Amino acid sequence: MARGSATLWPAVHTERAALAADLAGLDDKQWAHPTLCGDWVVEEVVAHLTAGASITMARWLVSIVGARFDADVHNQRRLAEHRGATPAETLERFRQVVTSTTAPTRDTAAWLGEVVVHGEDIRRPLGLSHTPPVATVTEVARFFAGRDFTVNSRTLVKGLRLEATDGPFAAGTGPMVSGTTLALTMAMAGRAVYCEELTGPGVPTLRERCA
Incomplete structure (x- = not known):
């Protein structure tokens, strides 16, 4: 919720x-x-x-x-x-x-x-390391998956199934893309480098859209 x-x-x-x-x-x-x-x-x-x-x-x-x-x-x-x-x-x-x-x-x-x-x-x-709480990033991931706002996040993942490996976030239908909630969120924000941290048959599509 x-x-x-x-x-x-x-x-x-x-x-x-x-x-x-x-x-x-x-x-x-x-x-x-x-x-x-x-x-x-x-x-x-x-x-x-x-x-x-x-x-x-x-x-x-x-x-x-x-x-x-x-x-x-x-x-x-x-x-x-x-x-x-x-x-x-x-x-x-x-x-x-x-x-x-x-x-x-x-x-x-x-x-x-x-x-x-x-x-x-x-x-x-x-090269600085910081991982926000999964619960925090989950809220962002849900927002990004549901709406284009400051970034075209919903459009980027249209027709793809996203599933987090470290939390409850899941959205969409289609070829699978899985990874940490943070990596999924950053990819939805168009940061192609985070696609390297994702797995699944939908990753090439997402990487191409980010590029």
Whole structure:
């Protein structure tokens, strides 16, 4: 059974705090390191997370209209707004929103997904290890499998059967794709590298869609 916002927000806060703790040990070179999130480096992804935790629906509407409904332009403008003059300042701004419950919509599972996915986007290229609780990632996996929102996750796995090997998550029908809940979630977010951690006859299809 899916959890409500009241129980999901603490999970969001826990994952933000864990990421902030990992970021505290980075040097300037690591802050400028590429991530799994397109062309963004670590500092840009962190600023993006701060922006997402700082914008209400009203402000989001003003921003997206001002960007002529171009999500990339909107994201770049908000990222620039919340990026500090130095990595240390960017980190401090992120720390200030760790316990925020501000979001542009009430889809709390999506905002939990933001910090889980972007946390992995940052950590994996840097060789940092963090595994969120299975219960936390299961909520994100269920949301991703059921709806295209910030990522086209439902479209990516259409016609495939997903089954977690470490928890209760399962969704869809078709050729099987199995693996950890985190690997399935990251693949649904379009991170093709996580397909290497998955098994089953549906993996080639999923890998091709991610690419």
